[in-house]
Amino acid sequence: MVNPDEFKGKIKEIVSQQYNIEFLGNNFDQVVNFLTDIKAKKIYQWISKVIEREAQPIFIGSKKPYKEWSLNQLLVFRYPFSIGKTEYRILFVKFKDSIYIEFHLGDHKYYDKVRKDLDLKKNSY
């Protein structure tokens, strides 16, 4: 069982930037609570890989707006994992290849919603 505040704190510590990352997701704290220490450690390792530019981002070459940014200013890093039979995804959003702005964590339904907002999911898929 992982404490959500410690989880967020650890991520902020790894990222180490002035800008405050927004942690988003339906039942965010509840999902973090379900994480084992090993699963949390793997997430921290993945964050380090993102920082070291070893993880590959998804980039949308579109000027469509997303909140106060445009999509072509953002890089999206995706991390899939499961707890029991439920699949979860993390989407970690970086602005202009410099600061990390959002950390989304949720189940498939939430993931689909964020993918739509980020123009990654089209109805026609």
Place this chain on the structure above:
Amino acid sequence: MIIYNPEKMIKERIQEANDLLSQVKAKYCFITGSFIYKEKYKDIDIFIITRSKKKITTADKKAKITIIDFNDLHSLFYHSVSKSCISKNILPKKPLKITISDYWNVINEAVPVLLNQKNKYHKDIRFLILYTEYFKTNNILDTYQLNKKIEEFKNYKEILKYIKEQAPEIIKGKIKKSYLKKFFYTQAGFYKDLIGYNAQRFLYNLTHLITQNG
């Protein structure tokens, strides 16, 4: 019970699938995937077409339910999963609506995912193969054919090679030269700034292959 394209199905599973579907409280539901084709299977893929937001469950622990919205009946995904399946009722059909732009979006996402997942790609390249094969052959692969095609690849590098060989020819053949150059030069400009990432470098090079003699 309606059976669509039963050629590769295991006969004993047809009745089992029917029994399972009778437990599902939805008019339009169907089963496809490894449960109906393979002796050994991990999940039973049940698809339900519904507008309801209620959570639908079954007693079978291996059942994996995917909800399909009525708005998604035009999709290549729906056309593929419903092509060979066991269904409770006659499934609703809508004409396929996909574009080359959708295909590019699929490639754009599949490349970084592939480079991250390396050889654990099997679940993540389904759309990529489905789209590529559709545009290449005009044939929609069913779940059996799709899995068979995915199993032909030995590793992720072979899939990257497949993208490099197939995508430029497909795209060049489907869109007007003027639009092609305008769109892919713009994309190349975006990727150029991110060339430090292997995924965007691959995509940058791919845009060049697409615009060459385009």
